[in-house]
Amino acid sequence: MGRRRAAIVGAGHTPFGVLPDTPRQLIRRAVDAAFASVDRGLERSAVQEAYLGTLGFSGWQLGNASAVVAEEAGIPGAAVSRVENACSSSGYALRQAALAIMSGERDAVLVVGLEKMNDTTSSRRRYWLGVSGDTEWERLSGLTFAGVYGLMAARYLHDYRVPPEALAEVAVKNHAHGALNPNAQFQKPVTRERVLSAPRVAAPLGLLDCCPVSDGAAALLLVNEEAARRYTDSPVVIAGLGAGSDTLALQERASLTSLRATRTAAKEAFDRAGFGRPEVSFLEVHDCFTIAELLAIEDLGFAPPGDAGRLTMEGATRLGGRLPVNPDGGLKAKGHPIGATGASQAYEAFVQLRGNAGARQVPHAERALAHNVGGSGASATVTLFSVP
């Protein structure tokens, strides 16, 4: 590389679920945990900038919310900004933070991902989710996110002759992983039969194919790689950044079964990382619906088109398989507080690559990939992490 790189030296995570905490409390909990996790400590006054990834769900402080991060994180006066790319908000916030360090402008930067979704009614919730899709055509015709992903799933099962059991197996696996994660919203396994017999939400997707409605926050502390050893003996390096976009509306795209934003982001990230797909120990992918995990595995280049279902059915993507996917339970079981998800994925990379993931530890994890998607694929980030 030769260029300055960013490294994570601390990370914090609240439980994901239906929580009593206010948004301010969630920020504070995640940030306090991140500072507490820095092995040799990091002074709050050393943090020069913060990025908040949040959709601003339910209308809490819809504008200028980043200022609240400076207040709650105890970094008064520091530059703060909010990055909003729907469900990929904190994937992009992490990207911005890394760029700030790579540019040489900053030496220590805080990333916070946040969403508080359970303090509003279900009709308002549909509104807030709706505004992250194409409002001009998709929402006008009544299409929800489950509907959009339902269309993608139907097309995928048809085109590649994949059985619905492959989708169900994604849920079964991620619930099994979530049962090992004390921060997960759902910590109990489900059977394939239960997934297949759950009420349909948008055929072929049923209730257990969908991620839940979650409150939560995650925080990351990034420093310049050269300085990282001052804070810990086991920093996690951001080895490659990738980002891409696509049309907002599904109807404008060439394919319903592949996300260009993901493919672009993956190519960029690997071009920069200096290692390839075979060296990746595990994936954190954006499984807002079970179909999304299969598409992600393919678009990220870990399976040919139509083949991710088979891999999943064979157990390759389970903990203990040859390429574990979503060891933390994924959005499906861990939960999906919109703006918190990208930071939560990086949190998982941090604890796994340091060998601190407990019951869900991926053995010998040295390189990880995190994949965060906005909307139905209008934006995506891919971030590669490695031990130094």
Add this chain to the structure above:
Amino acid sequence: MGRRRAAIVGAGHTPFGVLPDTPRQLIRRAVDAAFASVDRGLERSAVQEAYLGTLGFSGWQLGNASAVVAEEAGIPGAAVSRVENACSSSGYALRQAALAIMSGERDAVLVVGLEKMNDTTSSRRRYWLGVSGDTEWERLSGLTFAGVYGLMAARYLHDYRVPPEALAEVAVKNHAHGALNPNAQFQKPVTRERVLSAPRVAAPLGLLDCCPVSDGAAALLLVNEEAARRYTDSPVVIAGLGAGSDTLALQERASLTSLRATRTAAKEAFDRAGFGRPEVSFLEVHDCFTIAELLAIEDLGFAPPGDAGRLTMEGATRLGGRLPVNPDGGLKAKGHPIGATGASQAYEAFVQLRGNAGARQVPHAERALAHNVGGSGASATVTLFSVP
């Protein structure tokens, strides 16, 4: 410096005002104008990333709006993200774009600032402005932005024994400048008497102390400084970036007459620029209310506390004075489409430093400062521009 710097090689600007255009059309107009302004042309396919600064006023595509930029700008697939820091959204978007180039990750980046404010009712407009201030306490007590700045103005006039005529003179000057700017919302001069006798909005601020409600967009094309000559003989270099924050609520601050966010951002920007205040040819400051221009001149370090009114009354800040402030008419006369303002200020720096500002040209302009504020000072950016 020794470090890689970003340079602007193209900039575009729609008229500001009450416009029939949709948000998509505003983006397209500003971006097309930016590409058309590049002297030797810049291929759209060369643009690798885009940043959209917008509050998302009136609820248009509240989430994931950045994807629309890729569509309208003709850069499909490029990484896009939205930066939202209330009225400083595109000041921060410009900052992010510059960091992306300084990091070495990108060679060409697009910045778009956008707001469409006139397609909603005045009560909804109060809502959308309200959500950018402290919603928990200030808005709960009924305080609007005019109210917040009214408190600041009353305190300032009292503490420094400044006459109300000093505030009025800011409006008179900026309307005189706006009359020279074909993109300004108000292109007619006003007299001091008219400003002083206008209906009060939040004493001591009257109607003509307040910026208008505006639609508009501005766009910037940034490249790596070393490559800039490929596109134009007169690039404008981003010589220094600064950013800072403060508490969201006015009540939490030590002073009502000075913005810490501005002071922090100014210090950072000058620390990096390699030139000092005496070398700055003109200022673009965030005059959402007349009082804000006086505070800005002081917090930016161009006058001691309480002295900006005198400078203004003496004509020092007029075109032709020794330190022109807001030669484009400022937010006050040019208009203030929330998320577009930071990019619009950089547009003015670009055209002035290239000697293309026509009737409002600042003679021999070689270095410029742009100052963008979010809310009542919760966030701010200061950006320094220079000829190479």
